[in-house]
Structure formats: C-alpha cells, structure tokens
Amino acid sequence: MKFDVIVVGAGTAGCLAAKTAAEAGLKVGIIERKTQEDIGDKICGDALGEHHVKSVKLPDPPVDVIDAKIEGIKIYSPDLETIFTVRHEDFSGYLLDRKRFGQWLLRMALDAGANLFDATLCLEPIISNGAAIGVTAKNLRTGRVERFIAKVVVDASGFSAVIRRKLPRDMNVENEVSNDDVEACYREIRQLKNGVESKYCEIYLNQDVTPGGYAWLFYKGRSRVNAGLGVCMRKGFPNPRSQFYRHVINKPIFEGSTILSAGAWYDPTRRPLDNMVGNGVIITGDAACLVNPIHG
Numbered sequence: 001m002k003f004d005v006i007v008v009g010a011g012t013a014g015c016l017a018a019k020t021a022a023e024a025g026l027k028v029g030i031i032e033r034k035t036q037e038d039i040g041d042k043i044c045g046d047a048l049g050e051h052h053v054k055s056v057k058l059p060d061p062p063v064d065v066i067d068a069k070i071e072g073i074k075i076y077s078p079d080l081e082t083i084f085t086v087r088h089e090d091f092s093g094y095l096l097d098r099k100r101f102g103q104w105l106l107r108m109a110l111d112a113g114a115n116l117f118d119a120t121l122c123l124e125p126i127i128s129n130g131a132a133i134g135v136t137a138k139n140l141r142t143g144r145v146e147r148f149i150a151k152v153v154v155d156a157s158g159f160s161a162v163i164r165r166k167l168p169r170d171m172n173v174e175n176e177v178s179n180d181d182v183e184a185c186y187r188e189i190r191q192l193k194n195g196v197e198s199k200y201c202e203i204y205l206n207q208d209v210t211p212g213g214y215a216w217l218f219y220k221g222r223s224r225v226n227a228g229l230g231v232c233m234r235k236g237f238p239n240p241r242s243q244f245y246r247h248v249i250n251k252p253i254f255e256g257s258t259i260l261s262a263g264a265w266y267d268p269t270r271r272p273l274d275n276m277v278g279n280g281v282i283i284t285g286d287a288a289c290l291v292n293p294i295h296g
C-alpha cells in the first residue's frame, strides 16, 4: 500500500499529525496496534491545560470529553506544611475522560481523510539508500505482515518509539533514551466513598518517596480521583506501585474507596531529542521526548 504519510501510533501526537497532514491534502495512513474502540485508553494523569488545546488550534473539547474543570495547582512540600498555590490562566484546564479524548482526536483525523489500520502492529521501518521509505506491520487479526510505503514515516508510537529505535545510526537520531531520563509511573482512578472535590490539581514533592518525580491527586468530579506517582528510573529506583501503596493510598480520603482503573507506564522526562528528523522520517510526541521536561 502506498501513502504520502504513514503515521505510526494513534495517540495524541499521531492523531494530530495525521489530521494536520490529511487537512493539507496528503494521503495518510495511521497504523495502530489497538483496536479502534480502544484508542484513547491510556495510563495518564488525565490533566490537560486549556492553553495546549488553543495553541494547536483545536476547538474546545466536547462536554462529554471533560470530567472536570481545573483552576490551578497546589504544590505540597515534603512535610506538607508549605503549599504553593498556582492560579493562572496557563494552569486552568481540564480533567479528561481520557478514552473519549482520544476518540475525539481520532475522529478529527479520520474526518480530515486519514485512513486507520487498527489492530496492526508496526514492526520496523523499511530503509532504502539511507532513507525511510515505509514500514512493515503485522495485521493482528489475520497475522499477515504487510508493507506500507510512504514518502514520510511519522513515529508517534509513544514511549515504545518503534521506528526511532530501529533507525540507522548514520541518521544521527538517538535510538535509545537513558533510563535516567525516564519516569516509571503507577496510577489508579478511584471512586471515593466520601465525596471530595477540588478545582486544584495536587502535586506532592518528596524525594524519599518519589526520587526524581512526584505524586499527584487530580480530582475528576463525581467523587473520583486520578492518583499516581512517578519515580526516576535511576539505578536502584523504588517500585512505583509499592511506593503508591505505602505512601499515597494510606491518606484518609481513600478509606473505603474502590479502584476503577489501575496501571503503570513510562514517561520520558528530559529535553526533546536533539534531532527529530531524518530522511523520510519525523519523530513526534513521547517518541521524540516532547513531554514537558519538568512535569511530564
């Protein structure tokens, strides 16, 4: 199959890249390992600053995509005695229904004309004369491996970075990201027994509990909270799930709460890749370490 652009990954970066390219009149294919209905399901804090939506010129998210509105952030010192409250238009935003947010972005990419190949696992880039000219991918329904030829391959496969990791050395793209620059995260969405709400995201700094990272409590409305923590994956780093159960879930607000969703994932918190392009390839999103280097 031949395309102008093949986008690997239908996460936030992939859907926006596909939408942008399709709106420019290019023939776009998106390869995503998840099934279409699972796209958007992601281990995340679910918080999104309103200014990000505006800066990429998206319309306001539909009402059913927003779980709650945020007015700012409260940052707690390790002894919890000092609370730094940030209230500014740059820190107002949303707590998202993450899956619906992903489906909303996907719908915009498809409406712009992009073609989705879901349940399709991208295997590697096809390299010819030092340039990426496409990818190979396995259809997870049939088991068939297919070649997708494109003028440009966009690696938007998130932390997996399936293309970036396999680019030839002489493209001068960092294939690997050091563990010292990665946060290992664990998060749960909990239904609280006693209704607790806040318009502020809460960040807890404590280098003993979360070396190189922090813990968070983000209130999602209807007495639900997105809670988690991240630790830097330096040698000997603590297990984030154990730290979560030892230091976060013992807070009184969690008494009698139930788990709605739980999981772990990685976040590359460093400067962006020094080089995000090569012949025939663009790297974006987490694959290019484009998360905010301070907070992920």
Ligand SMILES: Cc1cc2nc3c(=O)[nH]c(=O)nc-3n(C[C@H](O)[C@H](O)[C@H](O)COP(=O)(O)OP(=O)(O)OC[C@H]3O[C@@H](n4cnc5c(N)ncnc54)[C@H](O)[C@@H]3O)c2cc1C
Residues within 6 Å of the ligand: 008, 009, 010, 011, 012, 013, 014, 031, 032, 033, 034, 039, 040, 042, 043, 044, 045, 046, 047, 048, 120, 121, 122, 123, 156, 157, 158, 159, 160, 161, 162, 185, 186, 187, 228, 265, 266, 267, 284, 285, 286, 287, 291, 296
């Ligand atoms: C625990 C945690 C909490 C976070 N909290 C927040 C927050 O509150 N606010 C915020 O803004 N950011 C947060 N982030 C960061 C944010 O989630 C990521 O920066 C963002 O989702 C990256 O988007 P992406 O499109 O680059 O990657 P992803 O969203 O990871 O999308 C990558 C896509 O590629 C697909 N894929 C991967 N490999 C393949 C393959 N081989 N073949 C086909 N498809 C493939 C995946 O299935 C996925 O759909 C958090 C991250 C973590 C881990």
